[in-house]
Amino acid sequence: MALGLSIYPNKSSFEANATYLKKAADLGYQRIFTSMLDVTADNKTEILATFKKIITYGNSLGLKTTIDVNPRLFKVLGMDYHHLDLLADLGASAIRLDANFDGLTESLISFEEPQLDLELNISADTGNIANILSYRPNLRRISGCHNFYPQRYTGLGLDFFTKCSTMYKHMGLKTAAFVTSQAATFGPHVFADGLPTLEMHRDLDIAIQAKHLFATGLIDDVLIANAFASDDELKALAAVNEDQLTLKVDTIPTLSTNEYDILFKYQHFNRGDINDYAIRSTFVKLAYIHHAIPVNHAVPQLKPGDITIGNDNFGQYKGELNIVKQAMPNEHQLKNVVGHVTAAETFLIDYIRPWSKFRFTKN
Known part of the structure; x- marks a missing residue:
C-alpha cells in the first residue's frame, strides 16, 4: 500500500510544488499523480519543460509519478502508444489511461519500451479489464486507478465503487482511489468542489476517507486529488494505519x-x-x-x-x-x-x- 498526492505544475510555482512534495516525502508518501490533459499545441513546449522539472525533483525524493493521459493528448504531443519516450523523458514511472482502447493496445503498451507502468480507469463497469487480460498483458505493469469527481453529487456511489473495484482485486491487480483535501483550492480543472472518488467522502475529514478506502479491502493506494492539502492533513493521512482499522x-x-x-x-x-x-x-x-x-x-x-x-x-x-x-x-x-x-x-x-x-x- 502507498500514499500519494497530486500536483498540477502549470497551475502553481515550482517552489510551491517542491515544498509540498518535500513535506510529503518526509512523511513517507511514495507517489505523485498529475494530469497533462489541458496541454495544447500552443503551450506544449512550455508545459513539458515545467512538468519535467518538477517530476525530476520528485524522483530525487523517491516519489514515482503517474501522468493522466487520453487520446487527444497523444495527438497534441505527436505520440502513439508504441512510442512513449517523451513521457519517460519527463521522468514519469507510469501513465494512466483516462479512456480505454481495444484491449490489444493496452496489452502491447505493457510490453513496450520504455517500461512505463499502465494504470487503467477502474471507474467504469464495462468489463474492459477482462478483455485486456484476454490479450495476455504484462501483469507486473498493469494496475487500476479510479476517477475523481470535481462536481458535487457526481462521485461514485459505494455499491458501484465496490462492484468495479472488486473486478480488479479478483484479478490480482493493484488498485488506487482518490481522497479530497478540505483545505486545497484547485485541481486540474477550472471547477472543483472537492475531488473525491466516492461522493460520500466529499465533506469528510481526509483521514476518515482513507480509513474507509483501506477498510473496504479493495484499495491499495490512496491519492490526494486536489492541491495543496494542509500540513495537518498530510500528517493525518500519513498516520492512518493501512493494515487495520483504527x-x-x-x-x-x-x-x-x-x-x-x-x-x-x-x-x-x-x-x-x-x-x-x-x-x-x-x-x-x-x-x-x-x-x-x-x-x-x-x-x-x-x-x-x-x-x-x-x-x-x-x-x-x-x-x-x-x-x-x-x-x-x-x-x-x-x-x-x-x-x-x-x-x-x-x-x-x-x-x-x-x-x-x-x-x-x-x-
Missing part, C-alpha cells in the same frame, strides 16, 4: 486505569462467530481475571457506537470489550460504557468483519 473514541470522564489500558493498549480482533448486536474482542479479558473492573457508567440502554467493557459482576465475561452495532438493553448493568466511537467514524464499524483486527485512539 477508530477514534470519545471516552467517559471517569474512565479507570484498567479500562483505559483495555481500550488503548491491546490488539483487538472480532470473534469469528459474529452476531448482529456487537463486535466482541474477547481475548483481552484473559489478562484481567485478577484485576478489578468496578461498575462504572453501566447505563441501562446501549446504542450503536458505544464501547463497553464487562465489569466485576459479569463473571467470565469480565474484561471483554464490545462495540455496539445496534441498540439493546444493558442487562443487569453488567457492561460499563467506557466511550463511544466518534460520530464521524461510526459507519466504519460495519467494516469490522469476522477475525478483523482493530485498535482505538483517543479523540
Whole structure:
C-alpha cells in the first residue's frame, strides 16, 4: 500500500510544488499523480519543460509519478502508444489511461519500451479489464486507478465503487482511489468542489476517507486529488494505519486505569462467530481475571457506537470489550460504557468483519 498526492505544475510555482512534495516525502508518501490533459499545441513546449522539472525533483525524493493521459493528448504531443519516450523523458514511472482502447493496445503498451507502468480507469463497469487480460498483458505493469469527481453529487456511489473495484482485486491487480483535501483550492480543472472518488467522502475529514478506502479491502493506494492539502492533513493521512482499522473514541470522564489500558493498549480482533448486536474482542479479558473492573457508567440502554467493557459482576465475561452495532438493553448493568466511537467514524464499524483486527485512539 502507498500514499500519494497530486500536483498540477502549470497551475502553481515550482517552489510551491517542491515544498509540498518535500513535506510529503518526509512523511513517507511514495507517489505523485498529475494530469497533462489541458496541454495544447500552443503551450506544449512550455508545459513539458515545467512538468519535467518538477517530476525530476520528485524522483530525487523517491516519489514515482503517474501522468493522466487520453487520446487527444497523444495527438497534441505527436505520440502513439508504441512510442512513449517523451513521457519517460519527463521522468514519469507510469501513465494512466483516462479512456480505454481495444484491449490489444493496452496489452502491447505493457510490453513496450520504455517500461512505463499502465494504470487503467477502474471507474467504469464495462468489463474492459477482462478483455485486456484476454490479450495476455504484462501483469507486473498493469494496475487500476479510479476517477475523481470535481462536481458535487457526481462521485461514485459505494455499491458501484465496490462492484468495479472488486473486478480488479479478483484479478490480482493493484488498485488506487482518490481522497479530497478540505483545505486545497484547485485541481486540474477550472471547477472543483472537492475531488473525491466516492461522493460520500466529499465533506469528510481526509483521514476518515482513507480509513474507509483501506477498510473496504479493495484499495491499495490512496491519492490526494486536489492541491495543496494542509500540513495537518498530510500528517493525518500519513498516520492512518493501512493494515487495520483504527477508530477514534470519545471516552467517559471517569474512565479507570484498567479500562483505559483495555481500550488503548491491546490488539483487538472480532470473534469469528459474529452476531448482529456487537463486535466482541474477547481475548483481552484473559489478562484481567485478577484485576478489578468496578461498575462504572453501566447505563441501562446501549446504542450503536458505544464501547463497553464487562465489569466485576459479569463473571467470565469480565474484561471483554464490545462495540455496539445496534441498540439493546444493558442487562443487569453488567457492561460499563467506557466511550463511544466518534460520530464521524461510526459507519466504519460495519467494516469490522469476522477475525478483523482493530485498535482505538483517543479523540
